[in-house]
Amino acid sequence: MTKDLENDSQVPSFYIVRDDLIHPLVNGNKARKLDALLPFLEDHSVTDVVTCGGCQSAHAAAVAVSCAERGLRSHLLLRGEQPDVLTGYNLISTMYGNVTYVPRSLYADREEMLIRHAGLVAGSSGLVVSLNDMLEAPWIKQKGGRKVAIVNEGAGDSLALLGMIRLLCYLSENHLFGKERTVKFVVDAGTGTTAVGLGLGAICLGLPWEVTAVMLADSIEQYRKRELQLIFDFRRHFGFNLVHCSNRMDNGVVTWVERHQPRKFGNVIDRELEVCQQIAQQTGILVDPIYTLAAWELATSLSEKEERGGANVVMLHTGGMLGMFGLAQRYKSHFRTLKDQSNG
Known part of the structure; x- marks a missing residue:
């Protein structure tokens, strides 16, 4: 886990869970x-x-x-x-x-x-x-x-939610965030399963953590529908001892938000690759324009709002960096701009 820090200590910052580093191919x-x-x-x-x-x-x-x-x-x-x-x-x-x-x-x-x-x-x-x-x-x-x-x-199965809950068990240990600190968790959402797993984990473990997910692939109605189905399946399969948190589950476990610049899923907007390049050069952290840049943008925005003694903002880096090679095939003009800049 790392914290995004600038040289100027007054600049708002946020934590990043570096799950992109846990395996060379599966991360x-x-x-x-x-x-x-x-x-x-x-x-x-x-x-x-x-x-x-x-x-x-x-x-x-x-x-x-x-x-x-x-x-x-x-x-x-x-x-x-x-x-x-x-x-x-x-x-x-x-x-x-x-x-x-x-x-x-x-x-x-x-x-x-x-x-x-x-x-x-x-x-x-x-x-x-x-x-x-x-x-x-x-x-x-x-x-x-x-x-x-x-x-x-x-x-996108209820069983997969257990993997996300295990992650929160680890992050809530005392030498990391502990169980008392207020945390705003940020994640990009493809199917939405990861976000729901994090939200369920926070509730089941009694953590004062909120999960906000950036919608990338569907409407808010479809994400909420999928959230309710995953919660229903989770309770049916594993919820025999979760009566104490049923009310919180009924109200939803994730805050779904639009991307800063909404677009059709898979599209890259002008200059987003340059933003990814700037982030990589300044922090040593690689993000991609489809998924993790969206989470980075939201984490940056939330950290600015929480800078005066508010909650800790935490971004889960969902990996997927090899997808950049596919983007280079599809968006040749965007990547050619990076080449021209490096030659300049």
């Missing part, structure tokens, strides 16, 4: 969610994992690497067409997993797509299970063949 919130998912799959004798994501999905690559490290087979359904040159997370997914490119029209129905492909992997003698299947009927036995587990896009 950020991807590693935290899989920290809960994969041991569970191993305990249930799963042989294959099927999941999905975009062409440069950090989640898909994380699943591929983590499965390979554990002797599991991964099957990755990536949206769109195979690029001419594999790079970034697309390259990592291909090196570690079994990649299939899916037309956008078929990808639109993710649930059906995942079930159909998992059935092909399992074959006539195998078994296809979802995480909910295993949580609700852990006695499912496999008579032979493959046992294929489906993991939702972005690991």
